[in-house]
Amino acid sequence: MLVENEAGALSRIAGLFSARGYNIESLTVAPTNDPSLSRMTLVTSGNDDVVEQIKKQLDKLIDVVKLLDLSTGQHIEREMMLIKLKAPSPMREELKRLVDIFRAKIIDVTEVSYVVELTGSSKKLDAFIQAVPNGLITEVVRSGPTGIARGAAGLTPDA
Amino acid sequence: MDNSLTPPLQLSGADIVIQTLIDAGVDYVFGYPGGAVLHIYDALFKKADQIKHILVRHEQGAVHAADGYARATGRCGVCLVTSGPGATNAVTGIATAYMDSIPLVVLTGQVPLPVIGSDAFQEVDTVGITRPCVKHNFLVRKREDLAPIIAKAFHIAQTGRPGPVVVDIPKDMTDPTQLIPYYYPREVQLRAYQPPQHGDLEQIRKAVSLLLTAQRPVIYTGGGVIADNAAAELTELTRLLGYPLTSTLMGLGGYPMTDKQFVGMLGMHGTYEANMAMHETDCLIAIGARFDDRVTGKIEHFCPQAKIIHIDIDPASISKTVRVDIPIVGPVGSVLRELLRLLRTSPQRPNAEALTTWWQRIEEWRQVNCMRYDRNSDKIKPQFAIETLYQLTKGDLYLTSDVGQHQMFAAQFYPFDQPRRWINSGGLGTMGFGLPAAVGVQLAHPDSRVVCVSGEASILMCIQELATCKQYKLPIKILLLNNGYMGMVRQWQEFFYESRYAHTYVEALPDFVALANSFGHVGMRVDQPDQLAKTLQDAFALTDRLVLIDVVVDPTENVYPMVAAGKGQHEMHLPPTLSERELA
Structure with a gap:
């Protein structure tokens, strides 16, 4: 994910997982070459429906600029x-x-x-x-x- | 940015907050002052001729009032509360608006930036506390950000799937001695927020062909129709197809409820015909509805034979609880217009023969008369009270409600033919919503009749707003269905806990007539069915006064039909069989 490099963005994402009962297996985050953006890699698990719902809910967050499910490709x-x-x-x-x-x-x-x-x-x-x-x-x-x-x-x- | 040649105004942060609201076209702010917002209130005082502030008596009331205003007008509601307890009191109202997708901008005061995190007086982490129940929230960290952030808040609250947005403003941001140039941001840039403007045409085509091959179709509509002001499009579509239509609690009024094609509300307290039609349909089109658990019952039994089309602006609502076959992500109104265009140009027509058979089946279900009650009781039945209200008003009112049995009776027995007339807390189910919501509705529609249907338990949760009503001379009529119990909880205890009424009997009730009088209003009490209409007429005749009508109703009445939690839609409790006399 590319997320706005702003205070609160991380807690919005972490909060979404706890509020909706999704599992975070791991989460890494650091700024990118564009100082306004952070890159986050999040590993989660669930069946296809759950993962689909997680992606949609993350995409709805106004701080989430871009989301890609790496597991769907090389x-x-x-x-x-x-x-x-x-x-x-x-x-x-x-x-x-x-x-x-x-x-x-x-x-x-x-x-x-x-x-x-x-x-x-x-x-x-x-x-x-x-x-x-x-x-x-x-x-x-x-x-x-x-x-x-x-x-x-x-x-x-x-x- | 404003490119005019006149030099920009030099304003303080507090002045900027108020000027931004004025420039955004806000006419009412619902609020309650306190330490952290004193600078803003001082700025508001100076602009009293351009923006009106309504002083509530509790911050929860401020948010519900702004929410009622928003629901009744389709515009954004605005609140202003202080830090700490001001913000926490507002949370119930914010969560209420969030669950029902109501556009609000809530400005909260905060302790000055340098002391945030020091457990200062009246400090709470407002952004943290509200995060799970807002569409978005902001903490203002630079004075220069005030106007852009407030403009973004309005944009986010009102576009896409609407919702509440909180802007937390530290007190030093509004320091009256620090002036900066002010521009009203005409355009808002949010790179990660682009709500869909129209549905995918290919998906809409697929929906049309499925709709036209249906044998037993059902149209299932929700609050999205109201939110997108799409009642006209929905009505046109439903008439064109000739299909039965059922609505959620939030969608009532999106299609005329007095019309023959309306088969009643669906779900836990929906009609027999609506729930049975859902159970047997082979083609369901869900329009701005989100398959809430109160609608679906047990998911495994939900519409077991249906192919499902789902129109919703929120992609996350698609296949969240029920898997759908043809999702269409887009604004309801625009998608329906496209759907209508394609239907009109299609050579194919709905299957008239199948439809006739389907309607015959629905008529059989209607004959069950699932909402029957004892019309000859010597006690006032709550259903009778709502029917009497309808007889006297015929839809010419705005009806707010609290939460519980009275809410369900109002939804079942008051047919709304227009959108935005039925104002209630559907998703969160917030007792205490009705009276403050009526404040906002009455201010938005000063010349309209506003009635709040409540119960003796709910009304006490925000009773303090009677003082607000007095201050602003709001002639709201409160129809208090007083059964002495928390009726809905009592009903569940009767059904599922062998009538062990744990703490649902309200032993120490106030004298509601005296209570209304003590706030400077008019109180009336009625306990005879044959006196009810006369009492209501007397109340409505007092067009410039708030009247609380304490209606003493049968405490044992239950809401039917009922689908118990965890049961399938078709497994309904129906009203106990009544004798011929009672049914007459």
Whole structure:
């Protein structure tokens, strides 16, 4: 979604979901190259009728400038995760290998811990968490997915 | 922007608020002063010759009055209330207007910008509190934004699917010492808000061909017909097709209710013939109606055989509760005009033979006489009171109502032949709506007869507005159907809670005649059926006075037919069988 970059726009959208009993699985939001607009990626679930109704209700909000259901077309989704792992000396090499396999990066190191940065589809992030040996995860921070449609066309206010 | 050569006026924010209202063509503002709006009231004081302020006695009353004004005129209602409790008191009125899609602009005072968030005196997050019950709302953060935001508020409130818009104005925005140039924004730019102007022609074509092949068609209309002033188009279409028409509570008056093609209201307290026709129809055309749960009953049983056409300006109303086959998104009036044009040019005509059979079936249902009641009772039946009102006025009135049994009796027994005559809170069901709404209606139509039908429970929820009526000499007639109970709740308790009347008997009622008198009005009481017409005539004869008529009605009467919540439309409670004498 492209939304007016105004105070209250986010709470209008979040409020709509709680008021109508819809589910927000994740929500990311940040300003765009046009300072008057924010871009929001929202992941929700429901049957076709519910999703259709959610889209119509969002489109009705005066702060929602443009809405696109990425799941109806070819698109790319990326999520970022920062994960803090316990890294005692016997495990350090194994964790390092795991980081390489997933093309992640270690971005903070202490004698007993790593902080790993990993970007990819949400499923890839899930898989990394699954692959970490039991008991080594200290903290998980995930951004929630952001997305963009494939191809030359862009989501703009006039598109 | 005004491009005239004269230099712009230098005005304070407070003056700008009032001047914008004047330039928007507002004649009445309904409000109540307080700390955060004092600058605005001072500006209003100076312009008293150009814009009239109506001082209500509670902010809920201000919003209902503006709402009544809007419903009776089709114009935008305007309110002005203070911050904190002023705003929270207004919320019930705002939610009422939101549920019924009524255009309002509600200006609320707010504490000064620098102290917002500090729990200042009379501070609430008005934008936050009202967000779920407004079409849109604004917090003014720059003085220069005042006029553009108020102009946007009017535009949003009145276009598309109408609704209330709140503009929250911090007190420092209206500082009388800070002057800025004033322009009235002639044009409003909102990039993300473009309500549809007409329906899709291909969809309208499909609707025409479905309509013309129908065997058992029904036209189902709602408040959208009233909102878009499309009663004439609807009447033309219905006459052209010759199909039966039923209406929601909100749509009454969109088509003449005394006409033979009108089969009554539908839904929970709709007629037997309307609900049965819905159950058996093979082609339903919904026009400006939103398939509310009080209309559909249990969705699984709703119009089980029908292909459905749905005309609505709000895309989100399409297939929200009931899946439709041919959606047409657009203003009702414009879509109906296009539909009429296509019907007239089509070589095909409705199936006359099927239609005759269909009408015969409907006539059989009509014979059930689903709204029968005991006409020979020695107590005044509420139905009889409404019928007597009709006999004396014949549609020449504006009728506001509160919420409950009296509201349903009025809807069932007073046939409205014109739109905007029936003024009630349909969606939210707000007790206390009727009297303040009548204030707005009477001000909008000073020479017309305005009657408020109420009950002894509802009227007490906004009784303070009797003082407003006195101050502005409003000759409203209040028909108080007094049964000593919260009648509709009592009815549900009788049906579904084995007559355990938990807190529905109003044990300590005021003497309503004395109460009316104490406010400087006229009170009358009647408890004999044969005295009712005379009493009403006496009341109407007092053309310059408010008269409250305390009508003592049978406390045991119920509203029939009734579709219980969660039941199908065709599963109606009908009135208990009456003896021949009673039916006479």
